[in-house]
Amino acid sequence: MLDLYYAPTPNGQKLHLYLEEAGLPYRLVPVSLGKGEQFDPAFLRIAPNNKIPALVDHAPADGGAPLSLFESGAMLLYQAEKTGFGLPADARARQAAIQWLFWQMAGLGPMAGQAGYFRVYAPQRVPFAIERYTQELTRLYGVLDRHLAGRDWIAGTYSVADIACYPWIVPHAAHGQDLAAFPHLQRWFDAIAARPATRRAYDGVEDVYAVRGAPVKA
Known part of the structure; x- marks a missing residue:
């Protein structure tokens, strides 16, 4: 099982879309950027840069303790290398x-x-x-x-x-x-x-750029 610490920003949607495409079991853990939840000490232990998304793999390939990852590009490469989905064989x-x-x-x-x-x-x-x-x-x-x-x-x-x-x-x-x-x-x-995976990943997702609001750090 994977825990995706998530808000519906483009970076958050990158991992959401990948998990839907790969058909992996995951749980979305919402992080409210407007409420500053990305600065919570518990989140900092997972994502030291205070940014979403963050990922916790409870079944890493080495069979060890749960593995926490931050930086969306690194998460995509990690999952692609682990599952084989998303990186061409050539x-x-x-x-x-x-x-x-x-x-x-x-x-x-x-x-x-x-x-x-x-x-x-x-x-x-x-x-x-x-x-x-x-x-x-x-x-x-x-x-x-x-x-x-x-x-x-x-x-x-x-x-x-x-x-x-x-x-x-x-x-x-x-x-x-x-x-x-x-x-x-x-x-x-x-x-x-x-x-189909894109439609699932974006179903009901609010467009964070649709309306003006107070600045947020995402």
Whole structure:
């Protein structure tokens, strides 16, 4: 059994989507970011960076004590290596999946997060920041769009790279992006949205960028 400490942010949804795709038994443990539960000492023992998601594997492969993990990319790699789902068997495709997973962690996620913060949550409008992060996110959308030309999936087969990137594309409108300008990305996005696991993972999930509110740390 896996415990996923979770809030419905894009990073939280990455692990939620993976667990649904892999068909693994799991329990969602909600963490209220608005109430500051990510700073609770009990959560800190699991996730020392005070960020969601966090994962506790009660049946790790070494047969030892429950294993706690933080950082969503590391969790995806851990589960993919343990289960075999989400990392291509072909060595080159495997490296492609890992590279694009790191690209999401280092580029797409942080830039989308900043665009979302300044466009939706910031207590005052900061035009320079809005322009800076929205433009960089547009560039990153273009990078992924060009890569997907002639490909169904980022690494050739459906992988952790697709699962990591998709939740950060979901709030594209709030982040100032028009998917119609990125036809290959749009096709890929629609294909993932139609998957049964995606529908299960997003069923009833609130869009954290849908309304203005007080800034939160996610």
